Amino acid sequence: MAETHTVFLFGSVKRQVRYTNPNIRVVETPNHQVRNVLFTFWRVLCLLFTRPRLIGVAYTEAKRYNSLYEQWMRFSRFVPVLLYRPEVFHIQWAGKLDRWVFLRDAYGCKLVLSLRGTQINISPQVRPELAEMYVRHFPKVSGFHAVCDTIKQEVLQFGVDAERIRTIYSVLPETAFKSFRLPKRIADNRVSLVSVGRHHWVKGYSYALAVVKLLVEQGMMVQYTIVAPESAPEDLIFAVHDLGIQDYVQFEQAMAQSELFGYIQGFDVLLLPSLSEGIANVVLEAMALGVPVVCTDSGGMAEVVKSGETGWLVPVRDPEAMALAIGQMMQTPEDDLQRMVSQAHAFVKTEFQSTDSLNRFLELYDDVMV
Numbered sequence: 001m002a003e004t005h006t007v008f009l010f011g012s013v014k015r016q017v018r019y020t021n022p023n024i025r026v027v028e029t030p031n032h033q034v035r036n037v038l039f040t041f042w043r044v045l046c047l048l049f050t051r052p053r054l055i056g057v058a059y060t061e062a063k064r065y066n067s068l069y070e071q072w073m074r075f076s077r078f079v080p081v082l083l084y085r086p087e088v089f090h091i092q093w094a095g096k097l098d099r100w101v102f103l104r105d106a107y108g109c110k111l112v113l114s115l116r117g118t119q120i121n122i123s124p125q126v127r128p129e130l131a132e133m134y135v136r137h138f139p140k141v142s143g144f145h146a147v148c149d150t151i152k153q154e155v156l157q158f159g160v161d162a163e164r165i166r167t168i169y170s171v172l173p174e175t176a177f178k179s180f181r182l183p184k185r186i187a188d189n190r191v192s193l194v195s196v197g198r199h200h201w202v203k204g205y206s207y208a209l210a211v212v213k214l215l216v217e218q219g220m221m222v223q224y225t226i227v228a229p230e231s232a233p234e235d236l237i238f239a240v241h242d243l244g245i246q247d248y249v250q251f252e253q254a255m256a257q258s259e260l261f262g263y264i265q266g267f268d269v270l271l272l273p274s275l276s277e278g279i280a281n282v283v284l285e286a287m288a289l290g291v292p293v294v295c296t297d298s299g300g301m302a303e304v305v306k307s308g309e310t311g312w313l314v315p316v317r318d319p320e321a322m323a324l325a326i327g328q329m330m331q332t333p334e335d336d337l338q339r340m341v342s343q344a345h346a347f348v349k350t351e352f353q354s355t356d357s358l359n360r361f362l363e364l365y366d367d368v369m370v
Contacts, residue, residue, distance in 0.1 A: 001358060005365075008086050010077070027080045040076040043083050054082040057106045074099065088112055088365050090145075094119040095130060101137045110142040110368045115151050115165070117278030117299050118202060124158075134158040142368035145361070147278040148300025166367075168360045170281055172352045176288035179261050180345050182338045183268070183290060190221040191330055194267040196260070196282040197274075199228045199236065204273035204296065206239055210319035211273070213243045215326065222248045225267070229254040265289055269326060274298045275316055284352055287311070287344035292337065294325045304351075310344035 001007055002023035013028045030036045047055050062075035081089065081103065089103055090112040103109040124131035138158050144165040146152040152165045193212075197203045205226060215222045226232070232251040240249050255263065264270060270286035272295035279300040286293050287304070293311035295301050296318075305311040312325035329337070 001362065004362070008084055010081055025084075027084060029077050029080060036076050040079055043079045047079065047083050051082070051085075051107075054106060055079075057102070058082055061102050082106065085109070088142075088368060090114070094134065095123060097137050097141070098133050101140050104140055111140065112143045112145060112364065112368060113138075113141045115144055115146040115155050117147070117151065117276060120151050120154050121276045121278075121299060122202060131158070143364050145364060148303050150300040150303065151278050166360060166364045168357055168364070169352050170279065170284065171354045171357045172281075172284055172288050172348060173257070174354075175258065176261060176285050177345070177349055179265070180288060180290045181265065183292060183341055184334065188330075189219060191215070191269065191326060192223040192225075192267045193269045193271045193326070194225045194227065194264060195271050195273065196227045196254075196264070197280070199226075199230050199233050202274060202276050204275045204317070205236055207317055207319050207322070208271055208273040209236070209239050209243055209245065209249065211271070211322045211326070212245050212248050214319055214323040216245060216248060218323070218327075224249045224271075225252055226250075227252045227254060227260070227263075261285065261289055264291055267291065269294055269329060271322070271326075272296060272298075272301070273322065274301075277301055279304060283311075284348050287341075287348045288352075290341050290345060292329055292341055293344070294322060294329065296322075304347065308340070310340065310347055 002019075002021040006023045006025065009024070009026045011029060012031050013026065017026075019026075028039070030039055044055060058075055058078040061078055062071045065071045065074050085107050086109065088110045089100060091097055091100055092114050094113055094115060097113055101111065104111055124134060135158050138155075138160050142164070144155065144160060146155065146165050146167045147170060149167050152162070152167050155165065156162060193208075195203070195205065195208060199205070208224065208226075212222050212224045226249075228251070240246050264286055270283065270291045270293045272280055272283050272293065274280065274296055275298060277299035280295070283293050283295055283301065284304065287310065293305060295305050295311065295313060296316045297313050298316050302313060305313045307313045312329060314321040314325050332340070
C-alpha cells in the first residue's frame with residue numbers, strides 16, 4: 001500500500017517493527033507516561049504553529065471522558081492524528097468508533113470502519129448503548145470493510161447503505177500455503193482434535209467438551225487440545241472433571257504463528273465449536289495447511305466451509321452433530337479425504353491471498369475519497 005500512498009500507523013508500540021519503505025510512518029503514543037508527556041508536549045507545540053484550532057478540538061473531545069487519567073490518555077492519542085491529518089482514517093474496531101468520529105468535522109477526514117464478528121453479531125445485543133451508538137454514528141462513516149458477507153448483511157440493521165460496504169477477506173501468510181501437506185487416513189478409533197482461540201463463551205468450548213464425552217462413550221480414543229493465550233478458566237476445568245474426561249483433554253498456552261502452524265499439523269482435525277464468528281482465521285489456516293476442519297455454521301463460516309467439499313459444517317450448539325461429523329471424517333477413505341483437503345487448500349489460496357485483498361482495500365480508500 002505504501003508504494004502509492006503514505007501510510008501512518010497510530011497507536012502504542014508493543015513490539016518494534018522496522019519498515020524499509022519510507023512511506024510507512026509509525027506514529028507512536030508511548031505507554032510510559034514520562035515519554036508520553038514529552039511526545040505529546042512536542043506535538044502540541046507543532047500543532048500550535050500549524051493548526052492551533054485543532055488543539056482545542058482535541059481538548060474538547062478529551063473532556064467528554066470521566067477521569068483525568070482517561071482524559072489525558074485520549075488527548076495524547078488525539079493530538080498525533082490531528083497533527084498528521086490523514087485523509088482516510090481506518091478504524092479497526094467498531095466499538096471504538098465513538099472515539100474517532102469527531103475527525104470528520106475536525107478537518108474533513110474520511111472514516112473507514114472494519115466490521116468484525118463479535119462487535120457486530122453479539123456486542124450490540126448485550127450492550128444496547130452500543131447499538132444506539134452504531135445507529136447514531138454509522139451514517140458518518142464513508143466506507144466499511146466487512147470480513148465476510150454475513151457480517152455485511154448483519155450491519156444493514158443499523159441503517160448502513162449496502163453500497164458503502166465492501167467485503168474483503170482476511171489475508172493468510174504465504175508460509176501457511178507453503179507448509180501444505182496431505183493428511184493420512186486416521187487410525188481406527190483414535191483421533192486427535194485441536195481448537196485454537198481465546199477462552200470466551202462465544203468460542204463454544206463447553207460444547208466441544210460434550211463432543212469429547214460422546215466420542216469416548218462410543219469407544220474412541222480421543223485427545224482434545226485447546227490452545228489459548230490465557231490459562232484455562234475455572235468453568236472449563238470443572239466441566240472437564242464433571243464429565244470425567246480429564247484423561248482426554250489438555251490446555252496449551254498460545255504460541256507464535258510460525259510454531260503454531262507445525263503444531264496444528266500434528267492433529268487429525270481442527271475443531272471450531274464457536275457460537276458466533278466472522279470468519280475464523282484458524283480455520284482458514286488449517287485449510288491452507290492441509291488439516292481437515294469440522295466447524296459450526298456460525299457467522300460467515302458457511303462462506304468457506306462446504307460440507308463434503310472443503311470440510312464439515314455442523315449446526316451451532318449441537319455436540320451430537322459435531323461428533324457425527326468427526327466420525328464421518330474418520331471413516332472417509334484416504335483418497336477422498338486428501339481430495340477434500342486439496343479443494344480446501346485451493347479455495348483459500350484463491351480467495352485469501354494478499355494481492356486481491358490489497359487491491360480491494362485500495363479501491364475502498366479511493367472510493368471514499370471521491
